[in-house]
Amino acid sequence: MMALVDRALTFNPSFARGWYSSGTLRLWAGEPDIAIEHVETARRLSPRATVGPSLYRIGSAHFLGRRFDEAVPKLILAIQEDPSQPAPYRFLAACYAHMGRLDDAREIIARLRAVTSAAEPDVSHDVPHFRKLEHRELILSGLRLAAAEKT
Numbered sequence: 001m002m003a004l005v006d007r008a009l010t011f012n013p014s015f016a017r018g019w020y021s022s023g024t025l026r027l028w029a030g031e032p033d034i035a036i037e038h039v040e041t042a043r044r045l046s047p048r049a050t051v052g053p054s055l056y057r058i059g060s061a062h063f064l065g066r067r068f069d070e071a072v073p074k075l076i077l078a079i080q081e082d083p084s085q086p087a088p089y090r091f092l093a094a095c096y097a098h099m100g101r102l103d104d105a106r107e108i109i110a111r112l113r114a115v116t117s118a119a120e121p122d123v124s125h126d127v128p129h130f131r132k133l134e135h136r137e138l139i140l141s142g143l144r145l146a147a148a149e150k151t
Contacts, residue, residue: 001025016046023057030132032061055081056088064135068095086116094142105146 005022009015023038039057059074072095078088089112096105130136 002029014045016042016051018042019045020051020054020057023054023061024052027057027061027064028129028131030064030130030135032065035061053078053082053085053088056085056091059088060091063091063095064130064138066098066138068099071095072099084115086112089115090143091139093146094139097142097145098138102146105142109143109146 002022002025005018005025008018009022012018019038019042023035023042026032026038027035036058039054039061042051043054055074056078059071059078062068062071062074072092075088075092075095078085079092082088089108093105093108093112096102096108130139
């Protein structure tokens with residue numbers, strides 16, 4: 001898929017949706033820095049019309065790059081942009097948990113439960129598109145920590 005998107009971008013370097021798709025694929029392939037660069041290119045090429053949940057993609061890429069401080073504001077904005085989508089809540093909760101901000105993580109889990117009954121992603125459905133095992137574990141371990149009961 002990445003080769004096809006790269007070819008499309010060679011033919012049309014102003015193809016915002018192509019840059020967004022490339023960023024998504026790069027994120028899933030475990031290349032968070034390239035993912036951010038490509039999604040930001042899509043945002044520059046199409047500043048008024050959103051091509052996809054770009055703030056979520058950028059925030060999750062920062063998360064996977066373990067730049068939690070940079071991920072938080074992007075994920076908060078992604079939630080504000082579309083509060084009905086559970087994925088940004090999951091990444092934000094895991095982010096807070098890895099930062100040691102467990103009260104904030106638990107608050108986000110409570111908000112997530114208002115959106116969906118599944119606080120943790122379905123490992124068989126939601127997480128496999130992340131090709132690197134370490135990225136899947138980073139998400140899941142953060143969610144497990146965030147969802148743990150207070151002692």
